[in-house]
Amino acid sequence: MARTPRLFVVSGPSGAGKGTLLSMVRKRRPDLGLTVSATTRPPRPGEVDGVSYHFLSEDEFARRVTNGEFLEWAHVHGHCYGTLRSEVDKRISSGQSVVLEIDVQGALNVRHVYPDAVLVFIEPPSMEVLEQRLRGRGTEDEASLELRLSNARREMEFAPRYDVRVVNDDAEVASRELEATFERFESE
Ligand SMILES: Nc1nc2c(ncn2[C@@H]2O[C@H](COP(=O)(O)OP(=O)(O)O)[C@@H](O)[C@H]2O)c(=O)[nH]1
Numbered sequence: 001m002a003r004t005p006r007l008f009v010v011s012g013p014s015g016a017g018k019g020t021l022l023s024m025v026r027k028r029r030p031d032l033g034l035t036v037s038a039t040t041r042p043p044r045p046g047e048v049d050g051v052s053y054h055f056l057s058e059d060e061f062a063r064r065v066t067n068g069e070f071l072e073w074a075h076v077h078g079h080c081y082g083t084l085r086s087e088v089d090k091r092i093s094s095g096q097s098v099v100l101e102i103d104v105q106g107a108l109n110v111r112h113v114y115p116d117a118v119l120v121f122i123e124p125p126s127m128e129v130l131e132q133r134l135r136g137r138g139t140e141d142e143a144s145l146e147l148r149l150s151n152a153r154r155e156m157e158f159a160p161r162y163d164v165r166v167v168n169d170d171a172e173v174a175s176r177e178l179e180a181t182f183e184r185f186e187s188e
Pocket residue numbers: 011012013014015019037038041072073074076077081082083084101102103104105106107
């Protein structure tokens with residue numbers, strides 16, 4: 001099937017399953033270009049610099065902001081996160097569809113720059129399930145967990161502004177839905 005490369009933005013509250021679903025889709029679609037964001041948050045155990053994120057000091061992040069290196073950046077859960085223009089440009093120029101996994105503020109900023117970007121919102125089946133999954137992931141201390149859960153309610157209010165919403169109940173079903181969404185827009 002002929003595909004036209006597209007720019008996709010995937011958002012959703014912490015623990016909704018963005019990372020899980022995207023890694024499942026990537027196994028079937030290794031051609032999708034998932035960008036590596038920059039962040040000032042410390043790495044979690046197992047996260048590799050340059051693979052999960054480019055982990056930067058606050059000074060280095062600020063220097064790159066001043067240099068105009070970010071397509072967008074935002075404060076999320078008490079840290080800075082941003083999409084480096086270089087990450088997007090290199091993938092677009094190689095003719096790949098590009099996927100940005102970024103927060104709701106970033107998504108709306110990207111839509112300003114790229115009006116054809118397709119915004120996909122991953123939502124949990126319920127707030128109770130979201131909390132269980134976030135606790136089960138075991139990556140956050142209590143303060144970080146509470147912050148993410150309180151931000152989740154605010155982030156959910158942005159869902160109606162997205163082009164597509166995917167409920168992550170069963171991961172296999174949701175990842176197939178996400179993959180089908182990508183294909184639908186690529187074959188428009
Ligand atoms: N605006 C923006 N948000 C980002 C970027 N990279 C990651 N995020 C968002 O920052 C939030 C926190 O990400 P992370 O610390 O990995 O935690 P997680 O969502 O709990 O897995 C999520 O909403 C991400 O989508 C970025 O480059 N720009």
